[in-house]
Amino acid sequence: MIxxxxxxxxxxxxxxxxxxxxxxxxxxxxxSAKFSGLLASGxxxxxxxxxxxxxxxxxILLFIFGQLFVMGLxxxxxxKESHERTMRFLVTRTSRLQILLGKFAGAWLFxxxxxxISFLVIAIFALKFDFFIFSQVMALLTFQIALTILLSxxxxxxxxxxxxxxxxxxxxxxxxxxxxxxxxxWVSWLKFASPYYYLMxxxxxxxxxxxxxxxxxxxxxxxxxxxxx
Amino acid sequence: MKAIETKLLKKxxxxxxxxxxxxxxxxxxxxxxxxxxxxxxxxxxxxxLTGITRPTSGSFTILGVEGPDERMxxxxxxxxxxxxxxxxxxxxxxxxxxxxxxxKPVSTTECQQVLKQVGLENAGNKKVGKFSFGMKKKLGIAxxxxxDPNLIFLDEPTSGLDAESALHxxxxxxxxxxxxxxxxxxxxxxxxxxxICTTIAIMKDGSIVKSGTMDELRSYYRSAITVELKHAAVxxxxxxxxxxxxxxxxxxLRRETGFTSITVGSEKKIAEIIRAFTRxxxxxxxxxxxxxxxxxxxxxx
Numbered sequence: 001m002i003x004x005x006x007x008x009x010x011x012x013x014x015x016x017x018x019x020x021x022x023x024x025x026x027x028x029x030x031x032s033a034k035f036s037g038l039l040a041s042g043x044x045x046x047x048x049x050x051x052x053x054x055x056x057x058x059x060i061l062l063f064i065f066g067q068l069f070v071m072g073l074x075x076x077x078x079x080k081e082s083h084e085r086t087m088r089f090l091v092t093r094t095s096r097l098q099i100l101l102g103k104f105a106g107a108w109l110f111x112x113x114x115x116x117i118s119f120l121v122i123a124i125f126a127l128k129f130d131f132f133i134f135s136q137v138m139a140l141l142t143f144q145i146a147l148t149i150l151l152s153x154x155x156x157x158x159x160x161x162x163x164x165x166x167x168x169x170x171x172x173x174x175x176x177x178x179x180x181x182x183x184x185x186w187v188s189w190l191k192f193a194s195p196y197y198y199l200m201x202x203x204x205x206x207x208x209x210x211x212x213x214x215x216x217x218x219x220x221x222x223x224x225x226x227x228x229x
Numbered sequence: 230m231k232a233i234e235t236k237l238l239k240k241x242x243x244x245x246x247x248x249x250x251x252x253x254x255x256x257x258x259x260x261x262x263x264x265x266x267x268x269x270x271x272x273x274x275x276x277x278l279t280g281i282t283r284p285t286s287g288s289f290t291i292l293g294v295e296g297p298d299e300r301m302x303x304x305x306x307x308x309x310x311x312x313x314x315x316x317x318x319x320x321x322x323x324x325x326x327x328x329x330x331x332x333k334p335v336s337t338t339e340c341q342q343v344l345k346q347v348g349l350e351n352a353g354n355k356k357v358g359k360f361s362f363g364m365k366k367k368l369g370i371a372x373x374x375x376x377d378p379n380l381i382f383l384d385e386p387t388s389g390l391d392a393e394s395a396l397h398x399x400x401x402x403x404x405x406x407x408x409x410x411x412x413x414x415x416x417x418x419x420x421x422x423x424x425i426c427t428t429i430a431i432m433k434d435g436s437i438v439k440s441g442t443m444d445e446l447r448s449y450y451r452s453a454i455t456v457e458l459k460h461a462a463v464x465x466x467x468x469x470x471x472x473x474x475x476x477x478x479x480x481x482l483r484r485e486t487g488f489t490s491i492t493v494g495s496e497k498k499i500a501e502i503i504r505a506f507t508r509x510x511x512x513x514x515x516x517x518x519x520x521x522x523x524x525x526x527x528x529x530x
Contacts, residue, residue, distance in 0.1 A: 002329075004330070011317070085313055086313060086315055088281050088307075088309040089309070089315075092279045092305070092307040093302055093327060093330040093331045094331070095299045228282040
């Protein structure tokens with residue numbers, strides 16, 4: 001697991017992707033502070049959130065585009081290996097669960113590192129490292145990474161996951177937000193399966209998102225175990 | 230201990246049986262050659278044993294461990310067929326990565342030693358993406374042995390290699406056997422299998438049609454031994470009786486002055502033929518016995 005995770009992390013981090021992601025996060029933070037008034041007029045923000053506008057901006061960015069970013073970077077993390085048959089080298093050496101967890105850990109570590117760097121840079125200016133919002137963002141990213149891994153396991157073709165990844169990346173936040181706010185009794189119960197529901201309030205409810213991510217990974221492991229290469 | 234033992238191992242894709250309930254035993258320290266035409270089911274069989282695919286039914290043990298089991302993976306090395314390598318890595322990083330996956334991290338020096346064994350001593354720092362087909366094949370073998378496994382699966386290890394490289398790999402396989410390793414290899418190169426394998430199985434349409442040591446297989450197919458004799462001229466008084474007897478003894482009799490060729494069904498007949506010529510006071514200058522080659526056995530199936 002460690003070797004696969006390390007390889008996944010290094011391959012993601014050494015490319016230009018990490019610089020772009022960190023730049024996007026920092027720019028979002030900068031502009032959310034600069035246009036905090038405009039942001040507050042569009043979204044109902046509490047006084048505390050207004051005080052932490054740099055990091056709240058990041059959370060909102062990842063609410064809307066997080067799934068798209070994660071899908072864009074990791075949609076083929078597993079099916080590319082199957083498609084190119086390099087997976088054969090992995091499955092003959094270690095368990096499928098280890099491969100899956102290694103891939104997940106590598107992507108998770110990449111986002112964790114990007115976020116830590118961004119939060120540290122923000123902390124220099126805001127003189128504050130908001131652990132609570134950092135944990136909320138990481139919870140959301142954990143769910144998004146797990147969903148991406150599930151997609152990469154369930155769909156064998158990398159080209160298909162690229163297309164679906166963009167589609168899901170755009171639709172998922174819209175659908176998630178709709179589920180959270182809808183009164184329709186037929187679908188409103190689905191909000192409990194959406195990570196957004198647990199981020200609506202500043203409570204430790206967001207920890208449930210890690211559990212949801214675990215369920216997605218368990219589903220991915222079940223499918224992956226049946227795969228043949 | 231048996232290196233491999235399968236019992237009624239079967240693989241079906243949809244309603245198509247690809248491997249039809251194979252019982253096979255490979256003893257430790259053997260070089261086991263697995264022969265068969267394209268689509269016979271050889272690679273599927275290897276894939277089941279190595280965890281790439283799962284059997285539909287049946288059971289198998291690898292080095293005494295019932296499979297599929299993660300514990301056995303540390304002790305096996307696999308060179309799968311038609312696999313691409315990790316093109317963005319160099320050869321040394323490639324070997325280090327895969328070896329650490331097997332739970333046996335190796336040093337750069339160890340990687341270089343194995344690369345030397347396969348004939349890639351100068352390619353350690355070269356990106357795999359820039360390797361030729363032959364180099365990739367050699368690296369495929371290197372990654373299969375880098376973690377010093379006890380059982381090595383090689384799926385057509387020398388296909389596409391030039392004669393010199395193939396010979397190099399043959400020597401490597403033989404040296405692995407000398408170090409007590411078991412090698413299970415498939416090949417289309419019948420000469421290669423005949424030269425280096427101690428035991429052979431021939432697979433056809435998902436079943437093993439024949440298996441055994443080279444000698445066992447030869448004795449099975451010895452119903453077609455060709456004997457060629459160079460001899461002095463047969464006296465006219467003896468000629469009719471001698472050749473009449475030869476016609477009843479074997480088949481495909483060919484006679485020329487000073488030369489006779491005949492196909493017989495057993496080794497005993499060879500001695501009888503020599504005695505018949507001697508009785509007729511015909512000097513024999515040379516006897517050539519042509520046993521069936523592996524290719525002939527293979528084609529017979």
